[in-house]
Amino acid sequence: MTSTAPRHPDAGWCLVVPVKLLHLAKSRLSRDPSERSALALAFAADTVAAALRAPSVVDVVVVTDDAKAAALVSTLGASVVGDEPDAGLNPALRHGATYAAARHPGHGIGALSADLPALRAGELERALIRANTYGLAVVPDAEGSGTTAYFVTAENEFAPSFGRDSFRSHVAAGAVALAGADLRSLRRDVDTQDDLAVAVALGVGPHTARVLENGL
Helix, strand or coil: CCCCCCCCCCCCEEEEEECCCHHHCCCCCCCCHHHHHHHHHHHHHHHHHHHHHCCCEEEEEEECCCHHHHHHHHHHCCEEECCCCCCCHHHHHHHHHHHHHHHCCCCEEEEECCCCCCCCHHHHHHHHHHHHHHCEEEEECCCCCCEEEEEECCCCCCCCCCCCCHHHHHHHCCCEECCCHHHHHHHCCCCCHHHHHHHHHHCCCHHHHHHHHCCC
């Protein structure tokens, strides 16, 4: 059963960010494998860096088997665990959540997409405050069918349902939609060049900006 009782406003959060092997990531973004890998790494770095700046985030756990990604996000302050289940996105997220809960018992757990290069820490914090109120919450992507973030307070089960029509699946399971216009950067994931153009207009983080400036 989902609890909707408010938690203490200062309750902390652990966020789990899954990062694919870079050579397999962002197949719709570019035909050039090196360009895709560079952008995927930059997106993940900017996402993690922004998440770590949100005041109520106590830990960001990156689940990845990519050594280059692991090394970079570690320097940013994230914790890293391998994808031991090796069984797809949702098992990887549950694995990361188990690790986070063991390190930080009593904290909320969130799943956050790794391709949010324009993410603003303030917008993420706004969503986390609202999620604390509802107990179980989900943020749809800009198109409205996918999910960029899924938040569960400690009283509730962490049961992500990422995949086709994931937003609808999360809402059907009891998650409250956080879809306000004041969460634009949190909803702007990047899969295509058009998505990237919108993210650039919002203002991407330094890692992504550097890759774009270098012409990759």
